[in-house]
Structure formats: C-alpha cells, structure tokens
Amino acid sequence: MFTANQNFRMLPESYLFSEVGRRLREFKEKNPGREVIRMDIGDVTRPLPECVVEAMRRAIDEMGHAETFHGYGPEQGYDFLRELILEYDYVQMGVKCLGAEDIFVSDGAKSDLGNLTDIFGIDLRIGVTTPGYPVYADSNVLSGAAGIPVGGGWERLIEIPCPAFNGFMPELPESPLDVIYLCYPNNPTGTSMTREQLTEWVDYALMCKALIIYDSAYEAYITQPGIPHSIYEIPGAEKVAIEVRSFSKTAGFTGVRCGYTVVPRTLEFGFADGAEASLNRMWLRRQTTKFNGVGYIVQKGAEALYTPEGREAIERNVAYYMKNARDLREAIISKRWEVFGGVNAPYVWFRPLPHGDSWKWFERMLGEYGISSTPGVGFGAMGEGWLRLTGFGSRENTREAIDRLMSDM
Ligand code: MLT
Helix, strand or coil, rough: CCCCHHHHCCCCCCCCHHHHHHHHHEEEHCCCCCCCEEECCCCCCCCHHHHHHHHHHHHHHHHHHCCCCCCCCCCCHHHHHHHHHHHHHHHHHHHHHHCCCHHECCCCHHHHHHHHHCCCCCCEEEEEEECHHHEEEHHHHCCCCCCCEEECCCCCCCEEEEHHHHHHCCCCCCCCCCEEEECCCCCCCCCCCHHHHHHHHHHHHHHHHHHHEEEEECCCCCCCCCCCCCHHHHCCCCHHEEEEECHHHHHCCCCCEEEECCCCCCCCCCCCCCCCECCHHHHHHHHHHHHHCCCHHHHHHHHHHCHHHHHHHHHHHHHHHHHHHHHHHHHHHHHCCEEEEEECCCEEEEECCCCCCCHEEEEEEEHHHHHCCCCHHHHCCCHHEEEEEEEECCHHHHHHHHHHCCCCC
C-alpha cells in the first residue's frame, strides 16, 4: 500500500510566498479596484539584456537546424559557461582555489538549495539562521533530515538566532553543528558579513568539520568595500563550503532559470564509517541521476552575460534596483521605523510603529498604503514584528510606494 511522505504534514500548508499570494488575492477580492504595489517576493522587473535576447535567438536558430541542433547537454553545464563563470566570477575576483569541474550549472539557486540534502548523511545537526530563507529549513523537513518536531522546533534542525539587538547577525553556536546554512548578503534582512565575521564561520566549520552551504545569490549587490563576494575569498573555505549563486536577481533570469553551485573537489568530508567522500563526485552523481541539465538556449543566454555588454547590463540593473532599495530605506528612516538592508542588498527589512505582529502589519500595509510586503515571521520566529520590501520593483512603482508611505507624515 502506498503511503505519502509524512514530512509534508509537518510543514505549514503552503510555502511562504504562496501564502502571501493567497492573502493578496483575498484582499483584492474584498477591495476590487484598489491598486496594490507588489513589493513582497523578490521578483525582478527589468527585462532581459538585449545581448541575452540576441544570444538566445541565435541559439534557437541553431536548435532549428540538424547540423547545429543540441540534444541532451552535460548535466553539470556546458564547458563554455563553466569556464566563463570560473574566470569572471572567481579568478578575476582573486579566487584561485577552484576549477571549472567544481562548477555545476543549474536551473537556479532555489532548486540546488533544496536538493543538496540528497548528499547529507543521517543524524546531522543542521544549523539554519533565523530569520532565514525558508527553503533551507523546509527542504530539510521534507527530506527527513530535520527529524521529528519537538517543542515548536525540530529534533535535528538547530536555529542559529540572528536577533535584532545583534543587528540580525548570527553568533557562533556553542555546540558543534554539522551543516550550516549562511546567506550573505542576507535574504531577508539585507545585512552583510565582513571578511572578519565570515572568517570566524569558516574557522568554526574547519574546527567542527561542518559543511557550510553559502547562498550568495545577492553578492552582486555588495556596494561597500571589505565585504566578501564569495566564501572562497576566505582561506580554508574550499575545504568546507559549497556556494550557490544565481543569474535571477542580476540579469532578469527569475523566469528563465539559471544559476550555479560550486562544489569544490577540495572539500574534506567523509562517510559515517570514516571512508573519504568526494562531495563533488556525489553531486555529479546526483545531478546525472535526477537532472538533465539546463537548456542549451538558456545557457547561451547566460554566456552572453560575460560579454562587455552583458556585464554593463548587470551593472545597470544592480544600480537601478539598489537606488530603489536605498530610497525605500531613506523613506523608512524618515518615518522613524527601524530599518536594516538597502545598503549591500536589494531588500529592506523594517519594523513599523506601533510594534505589532508581522501578519497584522502585512494586512495594515495593504489596507493603509496599498503595498504588499513579506511578513518577517515567515522567515522564522526571530522575524516576528518585521516586514521585508524589495527594491526589485520598477522605479515608478517604488516612487509611488514611497509617496504612499510618506502620505501620513
Ligand atoms: C524572495 O523573495 O525571497 C526570493 O525571490 C525567493 C527566491 O528567490 O526564491
């Protein structure tokens, strides 16, 4: 008799952003004609760069002719793209410890972040920062790695608190962890880690032989010097860290789907019986078993991002969205609400006055300002009372949202 995966019963009925969408639809049904500005999910609004569109068109033409047609590609991505990623995103940024074989092109950061649990052993102590991107905890619950629910939490999922009084930064845990999820620049709080702070985490992982899963989907938004763009800038990280990146937020790929994950061959981990394990080979095995690679057309589009035109387009996009984020941050500061983010990240994380719970404020933001936000508690209990807005809207909508926010001043 088939029985369904029990773990699904232990998660909330719907994923955070699906719940936001549901409540938004409900609001619109009750308030027909009311125009709502969406600043909840971090979906970009600027179109694909022209050079990407052209490259994809050419790739479509190739696919339409027998001589240049491409069937299954390499599951880990075409070499033309992996070599460019290595050269531009790492070697030219001073990271010399990686090779193209360490890079796996994917259909986006979210899938890989969810799928990486496939290479975890059993009975691991898994550390997730709270607030944090819900995919880390939810995918561990679904795979069973989180264990059973205990006292409002999970048997094997250890929350790493990032409290407001600590600027939403995590403190090193007192007991050893086996897996640590970190995301910097951070979604949702928009905070970033200095080189010294990240070094502490890498050293901690080296000491406890823990694997760090480093989500660096927002690295392009770093504007201040001294903030590492890649965890591999930190000595020793190539022994303990997997890094996950995405073209979504820089190049308009949220609907195209392309990113990559770095699983260095230099990672030093073993199996429970002490035998050596190559996570790089295991991830290749996982990908070749469950994934057929990202489409040729999409990878040709991503390749174009490494041309001078592509790089300029990314710079323009980042500048555009960061202006939105900075302006939102300024508006929130002038309302005398507490705020984080909007400096090295496209997210603005704030606590409106009077203090109240996040979902109530979500409704209030809709009702009073016609703005859809993401409730901070959706990212974990430590986010209660906070909300997140994204800088990924159009300039016009962002200006309008700011006018509305300032209208009661
Ligand atoms: C977010 O809004 O947190 C992101 O858009 C979610 C994602 O990238 O999957």
